[in-house]
Amino acid sequence: xxxxLFGFEHIDDKQLLLEHLIDQFGERVKKLAFTYVKxxxxxxxxxxxxxxxxxxNLDRFRGDASYKTWIYKITxxxxxxxxKTRFLRPTKLLGKLKLQNEAYEQSAEENxxxxxxxxxxxxxxxxxxxxxxxxxxxxxxxxxxLEEIKSVTKLNLSTIKTRLRRAKAMLRDLYxxxxxxx
Amino acid sequence: MDERLLHLKESMxxxxxxxxxxxxxEKQKILQTIRIQNLKRKRRRRRWGAGFAVxxxxxxxxxxxxxxxxxxxxxxxxxxxxxxxxxxxxxxxxNKKALDNSADTVHPFDKNxxxxxxxxxxxxxxxxxxxxxxxxxxxxxxxYYKETGEMVSKDKLGQEIGRIKRAGDLPSDQPRNSxxxxxxxxxxxxxxxxxIYVAAKGSIARNGxxxxxxxxxxxxxxxxx
Numbered sequence: 526x527x528x529x530l531f532g533f534e535h536i537d538d539k540q541l542l543l544e545h546l547i548d549q550f551g552e553r554v555k556k557l558a559f560t561y562v563k564x565x566x567x568x569x570x571x572x573x574x575x576x577x578x579x580x581x582n583l584d585r586f587r588g589d590a591s592y593k594t595w596i597y598k599i600t601x602x603x604x605x606x607x608x609k610t611r612f613l614r615p616t617k618l619l620g621k622l623k624l625q626n627e628a629y630e631q632s633a634e635e636n637x638x639x640x641x642x643x644x645x646x647x648x649x650x651x652x653x654x655x656x657x658x659x660x661x662x663x664x665x666x667x668x669x670x671l672e673e674i675k676s677v678t679k680l681n682l683s684t685i686k687t688r689l690r691r692a693k694a695m696l697r698d699l700y701x702x703x704x705x706x707x
Numbered sequence: 708m709d710e711r712l713l714h715l716k717e718s719m720x721x722x723x724x725x726x727x728x729x730x731x732x733e734k735q736k737i738l739q740t741i742r743i744q745n746l747k748r749k750r751r752r753r754r755w756g757a758g759f760a761v762x763x764x765x766x767x768x769x770x771x772x773x774x775x776x777x778x779x780x781x782x783x784x785x786x787x788x789x790x791x792x793x794x795x796x797x798x799x800x801x802n803k804k805a806l807d808n809s810a811d812t813v814h815p816f817d818k819n820x821x822x823x824x825x826x827x828x829x830x831x832x833x834x835x836x837x838x839x840x841x842x843x844x845x846x847x848x849x850x851y852y853k854e855t856g857e858m859v860s861k862d863k864l865g866q867e868i869g870r871i872k873r874a875g876d877l878p879s880d881q882p883r884n885s886x887x888x889x890x891x892x893x894x895x896x897x898x899x900x901x902x903i904y905v906a907a908k909g910s911i912a913r914n915g916x917x918x919x920x921x922x923x924x925x926x927x928x929x930x931x932x
Contacts, residue, residue: 540741547737551729556719565726569733576737577744643718646711651723665715697708 543580546592551576553667554600560662561604561655571603578603590676597667598677601659608655649699657692660685843887845871845907845924852905852924854887859906859921865895871907894921902926 551572558571578599586595650661663669663677674685711718720727843854847869871884871891884890888909895901906921 540738543741544734544738547729547734551734552727555729555733556724556727559724559727568727572729572733573737573740577740580741640721642711644722646715647719647722647724650715650719661712661715665712666719668716693708693712696712700708700711 539580539583542583543576546579546596547576550593550596554596557597557600557662557667558604558607560651560658561601562607563651567607571600571607574603575600591673594669594673594676597663597669601677605655645700645703646696648703649696652699653692653695657688657695660688661692661696664689840886840928842927843885844927845869845885845888845893845905846883846930847893847905848902849930851927851930853927854911855923855925856911857923858911858918859896859923861921863897864906864921865897865901867892868895868901868905869893888922896923 554575555565555568555572558575559565559568562568562571575596579596586592590598650658653661659678660674663674664671669677671682671685674680675682678685680688840851840853844851846852869884869892871888871893873883874885874888874890885907888907891908894906896904896906903926905924907924908920909922910917910919911922912918
């Protein structure tokens with residue numbers, strides 16, 4: 526099933542189409558935004574801005590890319606704007622991440638080893654610099670193909686592969702660091 | 708690491724992205740925002756539309772007004788104002804009363820006046836000018852040239868051989884050159900004797916409408932003085 530087009534190509538009403546897109550991609554957009562802004566309230570605002578932008582530009586959407594890659598591109602841009610313009614500063618980001626960590630560490634004590642591994646991996650991903658985190662998220666979390674990542678990020682394939690390689694190396698170190706500290 | 712990364716989605720959804728569900732109220736908030744924006748856009752368009760319509764109407768009104776004004780400016784000066792018309796009417800009434808009181812006024816339906824009219828001396832055009840002919844004419848070399856009812860084309864005209872200086876058909880004590888042709892040139896006609904046929908520009912009624920062109924005149928009788 527082509528989730529990018531299924532059921533959408535016959536929808537003429539703009540508002541109806543938007544509702545379908547929200548149903549299909551709302552959660553993904555919010556989560557992807559969170560990986561940038563690391564705050565659920567801001568991620569919610571970003572998601573709202575993304576879909577309002579989608580609605581405004583639906584007429585201009587030519588269909589040469591899929592809805593998925595188009596919406597992800599808007600999400601990334603809006604998220605990066607939010608980081609630049611809002612009150613989120615690096616120290617605050619770290620602070621928020623710590624809070625998140627504490628919450629998971631508490632539950633991690635109660636949970637099995639697998640969940641600890643999940644936490645460590647998630648934390649490691651969230652600690653990556655943005656440019657490495659986004660390719661990891663798009664490739665492993667969103668399961669986009671390299672060509673799709675190229676369309677979303679406007680990076681060339683070699684750059685994407687390089688960043689993926691470096692991101693995995695950094696993740697290995699961060700994960701081991703987590704293991705050593707945890 | 709690669710193995711772990713293959714399950715990254717599950718790992719993150721269970722942990723850092725656990726609270727990331729998209730709630731129905733979030734969806735409604737987006738749709739509501741869009742509805743409000745659409746409403747604002749429609750109101751803006753309506754305002755612009757109304758403003759545009761008013762502007763166009765004003766322009767049309769101004770244009771029509773200007774046109775009418777221009778037309779009024781072009782009309783002849785003798786279109787008198789109301790007040791001067793009134794004056795004319797008043798003057799005319801005064802004159803009428805004066806005329807009515809005058810002994811010389813002729814009332815067509817008054818028998819006495821008709822008798823008086825019959826005995827009144829005839830208007831004298833002066834010893835040197837005879838009463839004008841009753842046909843349309845031009846005068847050239849002391850001859851009346853009578854209108855033939857025919858016309859000649861411009862390319863058949865010869866040289867100018869005379870001029871109509873005074874024209875008109877009202878009684879006058881001065882000799883006239885024509886009683887139906889406006890002042891202008893009298894021409895010879897190619898192939899015709901100018902002592903017999905001449906042409907002058909004027910208008911005649913033909914086939915129920917007035918035609919303007921070069922009318923042919925034929926010598927008719929001498930001007931008696």
